[in-house]
Amino acid sequence: MNVQGLSEREIFSYLENAKSEDTDYYRVLSSMCTHPHKIAAEAHRLFIEANLGDTGLFAGAHRLEQEVVRMLGELLHAPSIDVPSGDSCESSVCGYLTTGGTESNIQAVRGMKNLVTAGKEGLKGTPNIVIPESAHFSFDKVADMMGIEVRRASLDSEFKVDLTSVESHINANTIGLVGIAGNTEFGQVDPIDELSEIALENEIFLHVDAAFGGFVIPFFEKPQPFDFKVPGVTSIAIDPHKMGLSTIPSGALLFRSPSFMDSLKVNTPYLTTKSQFTLTGTRSGASAAATCAVMKYLGHEGYRKNVQYCMQLTVKLVTEARKIGFEPLLEPVMNVVALKVPDPDLVREQLLERFGWNVSITRTPRALRLVLMPHNTPEDIEIFLQDLKKVTAEI
Structure with a gap:
């Protein structure tokens, strides 16, 4: 210096x-x-000092986050949506804004692990998740951080995950599956509806990484099934800072059940709120404002x-x-x-x-x-x- x-x-x-x-x-x-x-950049500047890690001090920025999650929930066919502001998430679908797909994927798997650890008996060894070979490298970080085994299912001739390979990788320690809606290399969409059937049959979770495709697929004339319309989908990652045209960093994570959010909760006794569900403490209110502005502007x-x-x-x-x-x-x-x-x-x-x-x-x-x-x-x-x-x- x-x-x-x-x-x-x-x-x-x-x-x-x-x-x-x-x-x-x-x-x-x-x-x-x-x-x-342009409108996202202007909104970002307007809320540059807002910290969503302390929502009691930045109620306006938090309201914008809630509005973004509501709009994303509607886009992804959630029956009802909520952003927890206190001790609990009361609606059927909860969510919050993240820094992007990597954080969203980490939190989704963390939620799986926490729920299984708390409620499922018979896990004899290291918990594992089954992901496509085309999955984002963020799942390697998940494995390293949480001590989870990542099992990679092969792809078919169209670069979608092979369902037979997925089933062959599931065992008693499998806690969840991952499907990709717009994979990074090929832009391909895995058969989420069929992955849902496998997840439901095995009573395990299904996370959909729609970081890229989340702002693409819903706007097709005939969109592929990938969101909360599919019954077995338990969580979805979507990135407004990609095709959503928001500022960086702007990601989001939605859960079907409030129990997911509750499993991520930690106490925050010295802040204006009693608890947090997020991975990072300090979070950008500017990104929430940017995403809210551009979503409302474009429609x-x-x-x-x-x-x-x-x-x-x-x-x-x-x-x-x-x-x-x-x-x-x-x-x-x-x-x-x-x-x-x-x-x-x-x-x-x-x-x-x-x-x-x-x-x-x-x-x-x-x-x-x-x-x-x-x-x-x-x-x-x-x-x-x-x-x-x-x-x-x-x-």
């Missing part, structure tokens, strides 16, 4: 220099995040148009790519494309070095992973494919 403080001019010169090192979204085709909506129709635009970009990319000899691994389910190219790692490297394109690679099989977001344009697609053709022609 410098001894004497710097001037505002020096500080902002320093910050602008650092900002220049960040990648502008202009040529980003790999991120599931995007520019926040269902605004989000439908946003998804429609991204899907139009997706169709354009696949159609034009086929014309120059590149096929997708599967027909895109949402605005994520896995494109088959020769030597994907070298192609990725060359696209970045020569043309400034940021793309990523799927693991198995290896392919170019492309995410079409609101910051992309039809012109971007055309230029990208021209550059891709140049790069692959030399391999």
Whole structure:
């Protein structure tokens, strides 16, 4: 730390220099995040000092969080919704705002473990969860933090979780299943309704990671079943800071039953509330304000148009790519494309070095992973494919 403080001019010169090192979204085709909506950014600034970790002091910010959870609950077909503000959650579906999908996934599994530890007899060994091979790496953190075994079920030919593999991994110590609604690599949606049947038959929990797909699938003309309409779904993670166009960090976690929230409760004797259900203590009220503002501003129709635009970009990319000899691994389910190219790692490297394109690679099989977001344009697609053709022609 410098001894004497710097001037505002020096500080902002320093910050602008650092900002220049960040990648502008202009040529980003790999991120599931995007520019926040202008109204979200303004709302974020308005509540910049609000701490949802002490809701008695920031009742207005807490009210906005409650409103966001209510709107998310409606979007995800919850019969009734509540955000606990005191000692209990009284409605059938409870939830709160998190920092994103990782925290939401951690808390969902923590709730499973706590409920099983408190109420289920016959757990002879290490508790385990069964997840798809396509699941997010946050579940590796869950295993490390909570001493839970993670069992990975294989994928079928369409990169959905294989149900036979799921069933083969379940044993007496299995506490829950995980299904993905919009997996990170392929944008694929697992058969949540069938996972629900397996979960109900085995009397175990089912968490749905819809961090990306939660703000995509509901706006399709024929949405795949993935939310609380499916009876066995016990919790859902959804990220407003992805296709919800809110500021970072903005995630959310909803539980079907108040018992989940109760299992996460710890006493907070020196705050204005008696207990907390959240993983982090201090939480951003600014993110709640941002999410509330953009959801109310766009409404269902605004989000439908946003998804429609991204899907139009997706169709354009696949159609034009086929014309120059590149096929997708599967027909895109949402605005994520896995494109088959020769030597994907070298192609990725060359696209970045020569043309400034940021793309990523799927693991198995290896392919170019492309995410079409609101910051992309039809012109971007055309230029990208021209550059891709140049790069692959030399391999």
